[in-house]
Amino acid sequence: MSRHTFSPSSLGRRHFLCSMPVLAIVPALSPLVPSTSSLLQRAEGSNQRLRVTAMETIVVRATARTTWIFVRLTTNQGLTGLGEASLGRRTELAELGPFFELVRNESPFQIEQYRQRGRARAASGGRADATAFSAIEQALWDLAGKALGAPVSDLFGGRLRDQLSVYANINRATGNRQPDGFSANALAAVEEGFGAIKAAPFDGFPALTQPEAEVDAATDLGISCVSAMRDSVGPVVDIKIDAHSNFDVALSIEVARRLQPYRLSWYEEPIPPQRVAETAEIRDAIDQRMAGGEFLFGIEGFAPLCEQHAVDVIMPDVKHCGGLTEARQIATIADLHGVSVSPHNPSGPVSTAASVQLCASMSNFDILEFQWGEVPWRGELLDPPERFENGAIRVPDAPGFGVSLNEALAREHA
Numbered sequence: 315m316s317r318h319t320f321s322p323s324s325l326g327r328r329h330f331l332c333s334m335p336v337l338a339i340v341p342a343l344s345p346l347v348p349s350t351s352s353l354l355q356r357a358e359g360s361n362q363r364l365r366v367t368a369m370e371t372i373v374v375r376a377t378a379r380t381t382w383i384f385v386r387l388t389t390n391q392g393l394t395g396l397g398e399a400s401l402g403r404r405t406e407l408a409e410l411g412p413f414f415e416l417v418r419n420e421s422p423f424q425i426e427q428y429r430q431r432g433r434a435r436a437a438s439g440g441r442a443d444a445t446a447f448s449a450i451e452q453a454l455w456d457l458a459g460k461a462l463g464a465p466v467s468d469l470f471g472g473r474l475r476d477q478l479s480v481y482a483n484i485n486r487a488t489g490n491r492q493p494d495g496f497s498a499n500a501l502a503a504v505e506e507g508f509g510a511i512k513a514a515p516f517d518g519f520p521a522l523t524q525p526e527a528e529v530d531a532a533t534d535l536g537i538s539c540v541s542a543m544r545d546s547v548g549p550v551v552d553i554k555i556d557a558h559s560n561f562d563v564a565l566s567i568e569v570a571r572r573l574q575p576y577r578l579s580w581y582e583e584p585i586p587p588q589r590v591a592e593t594a595e596i597r598d599a600i601d602q603r604m605a606g607g608e609f610l611f612g613i614e615g616f617a618p619l620c621e622q623h624a625v626d627v628i629m630p631d632v633k634h635c636g637g638l639t640e641a642r643q644i645a646t647i648a649d650l651h652g653v654s655v656s657p658h659n660p661s662g663p664v665s666t667a668a669s670v671q672l673c674a675s676m677s678n679f680d681i682l683e684f685q686w687g688e689v690p691w692r693g694e695l696l697d698p699p700e701r702f703e704n705g706a707i708r709v710p711d712a713p714g715f716g717v718s719l720n721e722a723l724a725r726e727h728a
Contacts, residue, residue: 357500364390364421365390365419365422365425366388366420367388367389368422369386369388369418370385372405375727378689379403380403380486380597381403382661383398383399383406383407383449384398385398385399385450386453387414387450387453387457393422394718395422395455395457396452397449397452397659398633398662398664398668399445400633400665401414401441409442410446410449410450413436413617415449416495417454422458423461425451425639429451432447433636436448436611436636437612439612445634448637451636451637452637452638452665455671456668456715458714465671465710465711465713465714466638466668466671466715470638471675474677475674475679477708477709478670478673478681478682478707478709479509479682479706480560480702481508481510481512481681482506483683484496484511485683488513496515496540497539497543498546499687500513503686503687506686507704507705510552512555512556512582513540513543513554513556515555516555517558519536520559521564529565533565533568543574544577553576554579554605555578555580557583557584561587563595565584566585567599567600569598570584573602574600574601574602578603580602580603580605580626581604581605582629583605587607588615591622594622603626604627605625606619606627606628607625608658609634609658610630612636612640615640615643616644616648620648620650620651623653626653627656629655629683630658631657632659632665633661636672642672645677649678653678654679654680655673655679656679656681656683657683659684662685662695663696664696668715669682670707670715682707695708695723696717696719697717697718700717
């Protein structure tokens with residue numbers, strides 16, 4: 315397939331970036347500064363023949379627990395843009411079809427038009443609708459950046475950092491769910507250079523209606539796993555714990571207090587984040603930072619957490635929250651309330667590449683998630699390959715997300 319980059323002669327990267335004012339993070343907050351969408355509309359005027367003509371889904375089977383679904387939009391001039399629609403263990407996402415019809419034969423610069431046409435369905439439907447909507451929005455941004463010869467972070471006002479701190483989520487790679495299994499993988503990730511790790515040692519937790527002895531045993535096991543990780547990685551490495559909403563308020567507070575000696579970097583979603591008042595109650599009762607919001611959609615999903623100071627860190631996922639535009643608006647609301655942003659990203663390398671562009675220009679960015687240790691060939695799925703050095707990933711200078719898909723390797727694992 316064609317891998318060349320289309321650079322319209324009438325609107326090169328230097329002319330576009332130097333002649334336009336800096337982009338507003340959220341247009342409504344800076345009415346005198348042209349919005350991202352208005353600048354893309356100007357670009358559309360110089361690229362009237364560029365149209366989205368086709369969509370392809372590429373399924374890559376990583377493990378029995380992990381399948382990645384990538385979306386590739388193609389234009390009439392051979393330019394392509396990538397997005398990611400991975401959702402649990404699903405190997406197909408029929409919901410992509412109706413959202414693609416909203417961009418078929420349209421300019422890739424008409425991102426806000428697509429959002430206005432599809433957002434209501436994405437917001438009112440299930441998680442699959444939100445994921446499909448978000449994936450196509452990602453791919454439009456990749457296309458727009460490639461058409462303009464600019465990294466997506468430049469279209470968001472320019473990067474604030476050249477590399478991003480990353481934490482290793484060891485949870486899915488940890489088949490041995492005993493303390494020694496978590497301990498071994500935590501140490502392995504740190505030895506690869508990561509200064510922060512995350513795990514979910516309370517997965518498989520019994521329903522709270524089960525006998526008290528069973529709940530107590532599962533609680534003790536999870537805490538023992540955290541203790542083993544701290545012993546293996548030492549006192550400096552950050553440890554983040556995701557409780558996956560297994561508790562109620564009382565148990566959330568009890569577990570947090572028992573985990574206090576292990577100095578968690580954050581305590582994530584002990585109850586569903588939609589229960590905002592109860593989440594705030596937990597936060598007020600414990601010493602650890604609270605994080606949450608991995609599957610919420612849109613500013614309407616995240617604003618209550620921020621406004622009520624229920625968490626210290628929100629976790630929008632570019633695959634589920636509505637895409638890059640929505641994630642930027644969510645980040646702005648968080649910034650107004652002193653809340654940091656750490657995008658949820660236990661995902662494939664395309665989602666990571668999109669998240670890198672998002673985070674590079676985000677003023678209240680905290681740290682980016684990376685799904686560690688599942689398959690050794692993961693990084694090679696992209697060209698150039700995905701690389702982490704000393705727990706960080708560099709922001710590429712290439713247009714769009716700065717990557718393309720390794721076709722041969724993707725086919726090998728289809």
